[in-house]
Amino acid sequence: MNSVPADGPDPVRAEITLTVNGSEHRLGIDTRASLLDTLREDLGLTGAKKGCDHGQCGACTVLLDGRRVNACLALAVAHDGADVVTVEGLARDGRPTRLQEAFLAHDALQCGYCTPGQLCSATAVLDELGRGLPSAATPDPAAEPVPDDAEIRERMSGNLCRCGAYAGIVAAVREAARA
Amino acid sequence: MTDRLEGWEKVTGAARYAYEYPLENVAYLAAVQATVARGEILAVDAEAALGMPGVLAVLSGGNAPRLAPVDDGELAVLQSRRVAYRGQFVAAVIAETPETAAEAARHVRVEYAPEAADVLLRADHEGLYAPEKVNGGFPADTESGDPDAAFAASAVRVDATYTTPAEHNNPMEPHTTVALWEDDGTLVLYDSNQGPSAVQSTLAEVFGLEPAQVRVISEHVGGGFGSKGTPRPNVVLAAMAARVTGRPVKFAVPRRQMWATTGYRTPTIQRVRLGAGLDGRLDAVIHEVVAQTSAVREFAEQAAVPARMMYRAANRRTRHRIVRLDVPSPSWMRAPGETPGMFALESAMDELAVLTGVDPVELRVRNDAPEDPESGLPFSSRNLVACLREGAARFGWDARDPRPGVRREGRTLLGTGVAAATYPASTRPGEAVARAEPDGTFTVRVAAADIGTGARTALAVIAADALKTDLGKVRMEIGDSRLPRAVVAGGSAGTSSWGTAVVRACEALLVRLNGEIPPEGVEARASTADEVRSRQKYARHAFGAHFAEVAVDLDTGEVRVPRMLGVFAAGRIINPKAARSQFVGGMTMGIGMALLEESIMDEAFGDHVNRDLAQYHVPTCADIRKIDAVWVPEADPHLNPMGAKGIGEIGIVGAAAAIANAVHHATGARFRDLPITPARVLAEL
Ligand code: FES
Ligand code: FES
Numbered sequence: 029m030n031s032v033p034a035d036g037p038d039p040v041r042a043e044i045t046l047t048v049n050g051s052e053h054r055l056g057i058d059t060r061a062s063l064l065d066t067l068r069e070d071l072g073l074t075g076a077k078k079g080c081d082h083g084q085c086g087a088c089t090v091l092l093d094g095r096r097v098n099a100c101l102a103l104a105v106a107h108d109g110a111d112v113v114t115v116e117g118l119a120r121d122g123r124p125t126r127l128q129e130a131f132l133a134h135d136a137l138q139c140g141y142c143t144p145g146q147l148c149s150a151t152a153v154l155d156e157l158g159r160g161l162p163s164a165a166t167p168d169p170a171a172e173p174v175p176d177d178a179e180i181r182e183r184m185s186g187n188l189c190r191c192g193a194y195a196g197i198v199a200a201v202r203e204a205a206r207a
Numbered sequence: 208m209t210d211r212l213e214g215w216e217k218v219t220g221a222a223r224y225a226y227e228y229p230l231e232n233v234a235y236l237a238a239v240q241a242t243v244a245r246g247e248i249l250a251v252d253a254e255a256a257l258g259m260p261g262v263l264a265v266l267s268g269g270n271a272p273r274l275a276p277v278d279d280g281e282l283a284v285l286q287s288r289r290v291a292y293r294g295q296f297v298a299a300v301i302a303e304t305p306e307t308a309a310e311a312a313r314h315v316r317v318e319y320a321p322e323a324a325d326v327l328l329r330a331d332h333e334g335l336y337a338p339e340k341v342n343g344g345f346p347a348d349t350e351s352g353d354p355d356a357a358f359a360a361s362a363v364r365v366d367a368t369y370t371t372p373a374e375h376n377n378p379m380e381p382h383t384t385v386a387l388w389e390d391d392g393t394l395v396l397y398d399s400n401q402g403p404s405a406v407q408s409t410l411a412e413v414f415g416l417e418p419a420q421v422r423v424i425s426e427h428v429g430g431g432f433g434s435k436g437t438p439r440p441n442v443v444l445a446a447m448a449a450r451v452t453g454r455p456v457k458f459a460v461p462r463r464q465m466w467a468t469t470g471y472r473t474p475t476i477q478r479v480r481l482g483a484g485l486d487g488r489l490d491a492v493i494h495e496v497v498a499q500t501s502a503v504r505e506f507a508e509q510a511a512v513p514a515r516m517m518y519r520a521a522n523r524r525t526r527h528r529i530v531r532l533d534v535p536s537p538s539w540m541r542a543p544g545e546t547p548g549m550f551a552l553e554s555a556m557d558e559l560a561v562l563t564g565v566d567p568v569e570l571r572v573r574n575d576a577p578e579d580p581e582s583g584l585p586f587s588s589r590n591l592v593a594c595l596r597e598g599a600a601r602f603g604w605d606a607r608d609p610r611p612g613v614r615r616e617g618r619t620l621l622g623t624g625v626a627a628a629t630y631p632a633s634t635r636p637g638e639a640v641a642r643a644e645p646d647g648t649f650t651v652r653v654a655a656a657d658i659g660t661g662a663r664t665a666l667a668v669i670a671a672d673a674l675k676t677d678l679g680k681v682r683m684e685i686g687d688s689r690l691p692r693a694v695v696a697g698g699s700a701g702t703s704s705w706g707t708a709v710v711r712a713c714e715a716l717l718v719r720l721n722g723e724i725p726p727e728g729v730e731a732r733a734s735t736a737d738e739v740r741s742r743q744k745y746a747r748h749a750f751g752a753h754f755a756e757v758a759v760d761l762d763t764g765e766v767r768v769p770r771m772l773g774v775f776a777a778g779r780i781i782n783p784k785a786a787r788s789q790f791v792g793g794m795t796m797g798i799g800m801a802l803l804e805e806s807i808m809d810e811a812f813g814d815h816v817n818r819d820l821a822q823y824h825v826p827t828c829a830d831i832r833k834i835d836a837v838w839v840p841e842a843d844p845h846l847n848p849m850g851a852k853g854i855g856e857i858g859i860v861g862a863a864a865a866i867a868n869a870v871h872h873a874t875g876a877r878f879r880d881l882p883i884t885p886a887r888v889l890a891e892l
Contacts, residue, residue: 038260039307060306069305074227075220077429079379080462084820087379115220128218132210135788139659140217141380141429147218165829177832185827188820190379190430191659192795193788194831 044108049117064099075115086187089145096152115144130200138191175205225399236458237308239298244324244813245533252316261307267298280503293814294467324533324813335528341509352522357491361482369551372805380429384445387455402695407688423688433539466818470538477551487565489520501536509544518574542856553626553864579746587745587845590776594752598774602754612875622873626864628751632852633700636736638691639708654690661785673713699853710848749852751775753865764889778852790836793858801866
């Protein structure tokens with residue numbers, strides 16, 4: 029662990045373009061940088077959180093080309109040209125989304141640190157349900173999934189909340205799914 | 208039913224946590240951890256790391272600034288050649304980017320003279336000793352009557368040993384700091400903690416500064432659950448690195464490093480003996496606890512303390528023994544003492560219920576204590592019985608068939624269990640300032656921390672009440688050590704302590720207000736030191752009861768909790784919306800404690816092996832089904848001006864026992880060792 033030989037060359041850098049929340053950014057990045065660190069440290073978009081940096085908590089969830097991903101597991105250099113939406117990009121013109129409103133109404137947050145990831149994840153869940161994609165909790169994978177509690181819990185289980193706001197999160201997603 | 212004041216910031220990503228303040232010219236820190244559990248550092252070779260482009264400095268024992276010694280030996284970061292536990296910080300790299308810092312940290316070579324390490328807690332360890340005090344300032348041992356004789360003479364006896372494993376707090380936001388030194392020598396810390404005033408005074412001591420030379424900003428904190436209640440080594444390390452490099456330094460403890468460096472709940476081994484009559488009335492209560500501490504910091508988990516006040520019994524002994532092991536320092540984790548202690552006591556009560564045939568709810572009602580058995584003081588209020596009755600009615604307890612192992616649906620066994628909860632209702636001294644602005648609004652200042660409790664909102668509600676104004680007219684300022692001094696968000700004493708100061712400041716302000724408010728505003732300050740010290744003597748505690756239903760899979764041994772209800776008596780509930788989340792959040796962590804959470808100590812390496820969230824399981828969304836918390840009305844005039852008891856911790860107390868008792872009801876097997884994993888269950892089915 030302590031015996032890795034060091035070599036001297038400068039870190040390898042690359043130029044990439046990312047469209048984040050609708051704005052295009054030309055970025056010079058370290059090729060070792062994760063998408064999460066690029067968003068947080070280079071673009072100052074600190075909405076996406078770092079809870080584990082290992083793909084184990086979901087705090088860093090963002091929408092990458094429309095799909096939810098753990099931004100800590102994505103190398104920025106591998107996503108040249110990608111379209112990224114973070115929690116900062118969910119509300120448009122200061123108008124909350126149904127999900128954001130439902131999170132507040134159901135107190136689906138406490139410390140708020142998992143919340144951006146929960147919201148990005150839930151945004152994708154609504155989309156996945158809308159497109160009829162099944163989950164492990166879908167009784168009949170061939171049929172249209174119903175946004176009941178079991179279905180929502182299963183789909184939201186990649187986002188840990190140590191404060192234990194799950195009951196509120198499920199209620200909020202259910203409400204937004206049925207609106 | 209008030210929404211969180213910072214809710215909008217939190218759902219839009221605008222809320223700034225410690226790591227997220229935009230600063231120029233920042234550098235990044237990555238720490239190096241000891242790879243032996245005990246020994247001496249012989250040499251630190253930083254050459255390779257220093258040769259990497261972008262590396263600014265490597266700190267280790269040889270070149271780190273000297274610090275003033277403080278009580279908590281964990282804060283003597285890089286001050287000694289001794290390694291006290293595996294994972295202790297032994298060096299740090301500061302670099303231009305997080306990627307370079309992390310990579311360079313892997314190239315720092317540390318040579319050790321390892322020594323045999325002692326890392327396993329045993330009830331017969333020869334190093335066990337009685338600490339002078341246990342956490343909370345309580346005596347280690349108490350005894351009244353003749354517990355041994357009374358136990359021996361009892362008609363019904365429970366004598367059982369319960370164990371709880373090491374558990375890690377794991378707030379979702381890691382321990383993070385951005386440290387910078389201003390030109391005038393002021394240390395500024397954007398830091399994730401449970402109390403900026405406490406971090407300020409401790410860091411001032413460590414760096415030999417006046418408290419006014421340290422500023423701690425903690426506006427939003429992503430959870431703590433006790434682990435951020437005292438400054439941990441990370442904040443000291445960041446401050447040192449900023450001093451050495453002359454740059455603002457950012458350090459977020461990686462999740463895997465949190466296991467060793469940011470505290471955890473000690474494992475416990477608890478022997479409980481209950482002696483009772485055939486009617487279940489207790490005559491003897493004996494609760495003896497064995498726990499661990501580290502070589503650098505004494506922490507004595509007060510797990511037998513609740514047995515001192517929970518039930519009436521003429522004969523009682525409680526005892527704590529701890530042993531210094533070569534392990535990371537245990538510390539506070541949500542309801543230290545009560546959480547493991549009430550798992551043991553409330554499991555033993557269930558065993559007594561089974562032996563006597565008395566219904567578990569009725570057994571607790573029968574043993575309710577009219578006054579504090581230890582001090583003889585009256586309770587300021589005690590509504591345990593009301594919680595039990597209310598919960599029984601709501602949960603449908605009366606229809607319960609007490610026979611274990613008889614409810615089977617397909618390949619699932621069903622059962623229900625109950626356990627009581629308690630937590631002290633403390634109030635500590637503090638200060639607050641209330642200010643009337645010329646535009647008719649008010650600003651209320653107190654150095655409180657909102658770690659997700661809803662403190663900011665609760666204090667605004669309290670202030671609006673005291674000022675007889677609308678909530679919308681009150682602006683709360685918290686989370687900054689420059690604000691009036693406040694206790695940490697800990698011991699469920701935050702809202703009670705801060706709220707008392709806020710009410711007094713608001714009252715003082717109202718007295719001063721007459722007519723027009725001048726352009727500079729009107730301000731009043733309050734300190735509650737005298738008020739808190741001169742309070743009448745009462746035993747002040749919150750109470751509660753958990754009701755849990757479990758489903759046990761006969762094929763996999765997996766335990767699920769389809770339904771759980773908590774009923775609490777905690778004085779006036781200031782903001783029902785956030786309060787419910789606090790209770791349910793505690794119960795959720797209790798489900799984790801019962802079924803999932805365990806940090807496994809590897810004797811060969813002398814360290815916890817499952818140091819991440821893939822291997823240390825906390826409850827996920829799918830683990831939590833029907834769960835709710837309610838409360839009974841309780842008017843208690845002896846607490847504080849709000850009539851409120853703290854609610855941050857009681858939700859976890861007793862929760863694991865209710866589940867374990869339900870598993871017994873479902874299966875007929877008694878699980879005395881947590882967590883109740885499929886492997887343990889399968890072995891008993
Ligand atoms: S930070 Fe990416 S999953 Fe935890
Ligand atoms: S709200 Fe704190 S971790 Fe989810």
